[in-house]
Amino acid sequence: MFTLTEALLPKExxxxxxxxxxxxxxxxxxxxxxxxxxxxxxxxxxxxxxLLLSQHTSPASKVQxxxxxxxxxxxxxxxxxxxxxxxxxxxxxxxxxTWVFIRSYISLNAKTIRLPRWLSLVTKEILVRAKCxxxxxxxxxxxxxxxxxxxxxxxxxTICFENQVIMSPVKNNVGRGLNIALVNGTTxxxxxxxxxxxxxxxxxxxxxxxxEIPEGALVLVASYDDPGTRLNDETxxxxxxxxxxxxxxxxxxxxxxxxxxxxxxxxxxxxQFLKNNPDTNKYEGWPELLELEGCVPRKIx
Numbered sequence: 001m002f003t004l005t006e007a008l009l010p011k012e013x014x015x016x017x018x019x020x021x022x023x024x025x026x027x028x029x030x031x032x033x034x035x036x037x038x039x040x041x042x043x044x045x046x047x048x049x050x051l052l053l054s055q056h057t058s059p060a061s062k063v064q065x066x067x068x069x070x071x072x073x074x075x076x077x078x079x080x081x082x083x084x085x086x087x088x089x090x091x092x093x094x095x096x097x098t099w100v101f102i103r104s105y106i107s108l109n110a111k112t113i114r115l116p117r118w119l120s121l122v123t124k125e126i127l128v129r130a131k132c133x134x135x136x137x138x139x140x141x142x143x144x145x146x147x148x149x150x151x152x153x154x155x156x157x158t159i160c161f162e163n164q165v166i167m168s169p170v171k172n173n174v175g176r177g178l179n180i181a182l183v184n185g186t187t188x189x190x191x192x193x194x195x196x197x198x199x200x201x202x203x204x205x206x207x208x209x210x211x212e213i214p215e216g217a218l219v220l221v222a223s224y225d226d227p228g229t230r231l232n233d234e235t236x237x238x239x240x241x242x243x244x245x246x247x248x249x250x251x252x253x254x255x256x257x258x259x260x261x262x263x264x265x266x267x268x269x270x271x272q273f274l275k276n277n278p279d280t281n282k283y284e285g286w287p288e289l290l291e292l293e294g295c296v297p298r299k300i301x
Contacts, residue, residue: 132160138295143188143218145270146293147257150174150224152286157222157257162188167195167222176225177201180209183218185261185299191217199226203235210238213262216299223256225286243268252276253285257292261299270294 131137132146148158156169159181166181167174175195182191191214196206213219219242228250239247242260245267250256259270274287282288 131163132293134293134295141298141300142295143183143298144293144295145220145259146291147220147222147259148292149222149255149257149290151289152283153225155289157224159193159220159222161190161218161220164190166190166220167193174222174224177223177230178206178227179222179224181220182213183220185216185218186301188298195224198228198230201230203230203232206235207238210235210242213242215262216301217262218296219258219260219262221256221258221260223250223254226253227256228252228254243271245271246273249273249275253287255287255290257290259292259296270296 131144134144134146138144143162145162146158146160150157153176156174157179158168158174159166159179161181161183165171166183167179173193173195175197177196177198179193179195181193183189184191194209196203196209198206221239229252231247231250236247236250239250239258239260241263242258243264243266244258244260246256246258250273253276255272255274255276257272258268260268270292272290272292274290276285276287278285280287
């Protein structure tokens with residue numbers, strides 16, 4: 001009968017019986033030298049062939065034959081199965097942990113990212129400091145302003161009111177002498193701005209301008225290069241009526257910044273003055289620039 005063992009194993013040379021000779025050689029049906037005592041030729045052939053078969057076959061495809069021992073590599077592969085399960089569980093745990101971390105910082109419902117508290121405070125502070133670059137916000141019924149005089153005859157002055165730059169070198173509307181801007185004291189609306197050359201210009205133009213200032217208007221003044229050579233007594237008196245304390249002594253290449261109002265009864269607290277002095281000048285021939293900033297009250301009609 002044809003068996004599974006005969007189909008799987010290679011054929012071995014047939015062992016033919018030999019007769020004893022007078023020389024003492026093996027006789028008929030004598031076992032080969034590689035067969036253990038008590039074993040059969042078929043079992044010996046099977047053991048050798050199965051060993052060759054296990055060396056060229058993967059553990060998953062090896063055939064279990066009755067009477068043969070299971071290969072050690074197969075049993076090792078089966079024993080390693082729980083390690084793969086542990087690796088899979090570790091991967092799932094890592095993914096869940098990452099999702100929980102991201103979820104704590106992102107709101108999926110609002111579709112917005114939650115900023116740290118300190119970052120939101122910094123943003124608010126920047127917004128508050130934006131009006132003309134003041135360090136502190138002005139009260140509700142006050143206007144923020146900042147006035148910078150010119151630096152020597154190189155850098156022009158700047159006048160800012162309620163975060164609006166009225167006059168500056170960038171806007172190209174400043175000039176040598178006195179730079180003046182008029183603002184409505186109630187609404188904060190800019191009325192006009194002009195510059196007057198006090199070195200070689202006509203002083204009568206300044207006199208006419210000062211006399212036509214409307215009632216309740218705020219007057220912002222910044223000097224550049226030379227603000228006082230052409231000033232006369234009439235212009236000094238008009239500037240003093242706006243609340244200036246230094247208009248009467250303003251002279252050649254002095255630095256001056258001022259904020260006043262039409263027919264102000266008292267002296268304005270918003271004024272800075274620096275005399276041209278060769279011994280104390282920061283620049284050669286000019287004193288250093290001046291900056292004036294603060295909050296001026298809104299005029300109630």
